[in-house]
Amino acid sequence: MTVLTRLHSTPAQPQAINPAGNIRCIYDALLKDENPQALAQSFLHEQLQNAGQLPDTLPQDPTTWHAWVAEHCTDVAQQYAEYLQQRKAGGARQFFTCKAQALYFLQAVAPTKLVDGAWLYGLLAQWQDPRFAGLLTTYLEELGDGNPAQNHVVIYRKLLAEHDLQDSAAIADEHYLQGALQLALGIAGVDCLPEVIGYNLGYEQLPLHLLITSYELSELGIDPYYFTLHVTIDNASTGHAQKAVQAVLDLLPLEADRADFLRRVSLGYRLNDLGQGSRAIIENFDLxxxxxxxxxxxxxxxxxxxxxxxxxxxxxxxxxxxxxxxxxxxxxxxxxxxxxxxxxxxxxxxxxxxxxxxxxxxxxxxxxxxxxxxxxxxxGDWKSSEKPKVARRRPQTAASIAVPEQDPDVQQLNAALQGQDGLTQIATLIPWLAPDRHAHPAGLLATRRFIELKSRQP
Incomplete structure (x- = not known):
């Protein structure tokens, strides 16, 4: 079956596999197992059925989506301006009543943040098709283009380490759902293309909670860089939000069943609403x-x-x-x-x-x-007279990227690339851009080499 045929066909019925165990087990299996395709297929089938029970809020005419995204961004900006006005007038924080609540939130959303962008991984093999350019740019930017100072997973790992939040035993099982969905979509790739680009369309819209989170984390002395980075990179003008809309328009079938394709896009879009969102996690905190x-x-x-x-x-x-x-x-x-x-x-x-x-x-x-x-x-309600130190983003050094040549994975990757032509090297590199690998030294190196080689190809 050709790629184009798979793009416009309904996903195959899942094999008779029951993803036994809790969601974290599914998350770990999708992240670490060598052949998780059957599990990903079964899990996605179940979650798409759940998404189908949710209201369909996506406008029906995709030609209006650019304007719809711009209007959403304007609404968020207005709501944030009102929030800032309320805060400057002496109003209390709306999200985090104390620093412990903010740290609880950072830990609870970690399973999702530590696989940032994973839903797009399965599309890397389409790097020669210009219709996928925006989606691949989005994924590579989630990987920081191979720069550890910009790699989203590296940044979040550092944030967790700084505040002793690596104990995953404290994370509720339900908080693994969105991360598992992202991994499953990344494994499905072009076989679930409409669902992948629909999910991407929803995930890359700028939410109000991202802006408020960044502001209040800074007030509590917590570096907000991971969140402020997403405020800029997801913008509706030139960022991921705009690319998400354009990707749907570029990949819409010309003669095949467009209505069914868009139905599946809408289902993928609604996957974003499954499980507890950021606001619900924050509101669920009890000290x-x-x-x-x-x-x-x-x-x-x-x-x-x-x-x-x-x-x-x-x-x-x-x-x-x-x-x-x-x-x-x-x-x-x-x-x-x-x-x-x-x-x-x-x-x-x-x-x-x-x-x-x-x-x-x-x-x-x-x-x-x-x-x-x-x-x-x-x-409790005691307030210190000391003014909290507002966190500032620490300087990031991006000019030179040191490669740990003694790292065994780096050595093995370099050895594997020796003597290969450009196309073969790209095929060798792609597995190193996977969600469980790209934040490691060899994965960061592979990301840079992939971008370099891709730019050279006719």
Whole structure:
């Protein structure tokens, strides 16, 4: 079957495979397994059925989509201007009541951000077809064109590391849904082209929450660069939003069933609305619930590590930590004994002094995010008189890109490319641009080489 035939045909019925297990298992399999095609097909079939139950809000006439995208961008800009006016008038943050909530959000959306652009990976093989140029440009820009300072996954990994947010055990299973969808679409490639370009059309529209998130992260001392980068790169004039519309128009069939093609585009567009969105994740945050969940994750490691000399309401710390049901009572006992003083400066609480600072008796027991949960829970409605330091984007060095020549994957890739002509090299490089590889040294090198070789081809 030719590529053009596959572009305009209905996806094959999925094999009889049940994606058993939770969504994270599906996400991990799609990201790491060598042959995930059957799973991707089955998972997409199920999710497209779910998307079909959602309202169809995409305008029917694709010739109006450029204007529709521009109007959406204007509306978002107006809403953001109103937000800024409200904030400058002394209004409170709308998204993040405390830093812990912002860090919770960054961790919850990590499964999606760490596969940024994955839905387009399967289209790389069409690099010689000019109709795919905009889509491939979008994917390569998600990869930073091979520059680690601009690679979206590299940037997000650094953000997570800076705030000790790498513990994926704290991420709810449902938060893996959008990432799994992106991976499945990337695996499907041209076999699900209408769904891929429909999803791309929805994902690349500038959302209001992106602007507000960037503003409030900066206020809380968190580098917003990952988010501000998407504000500029997704613009409706020359950015990914404009390219997303043009891609649909360029790939619409000339004589085949356009109505069915657009129906599938609409289904792909609606895939964006499955699962919890950014706003829902933010609004679902409950500080005390997250604090107790964090303590429960640590409880098995600490239930036998404390001395018996200190008792609260007749029980030792080890006894309090023996079962998860006792954690709320233990935190209340600490308050009753004065070890925790809620709605005050956390420095006034003995418990905080035990876990924070270089000389703290429990130094290293809690990571930065876990300490932030404790800090903000104790502080409550107490407000520090110190003005928070607004985060600024750290300078990025993009002029020269060092290649770690001793990296074994880089060495193997360079060896594989030796003696190959341009077309064969491109075929060798494409697997290194996959979602699980492109942020590694060999993947970054492969991205740069792919762009260079592609530009040389007639």
């Amino acid at each position: 005390e619930r997250e604090l107790l969940a964090m303590l429960e994750r640590k409880r098995p490691f600490g239930q036998h590590m404390h001395s018996d000399y200190c008792r609260f309401e007749g029980q030792t710390v080890n006894q309090w930590l023996s079962t998860p049901e006792q954690l709320p009572g233990f935190m209340q006992a600490l308050q009753d004994k004065g070890w925790i003083k809620r709605n005050e400066d956390p420095q006034n609480s003995r418990f905080w002094q035990l876990i924070a600072g270089d000389g703290a008796a429990m130094f290293g027991v809690f990571n930065a995010y876990e300490k932030q949960l404790v800090h903000d829970w104790i502080a």
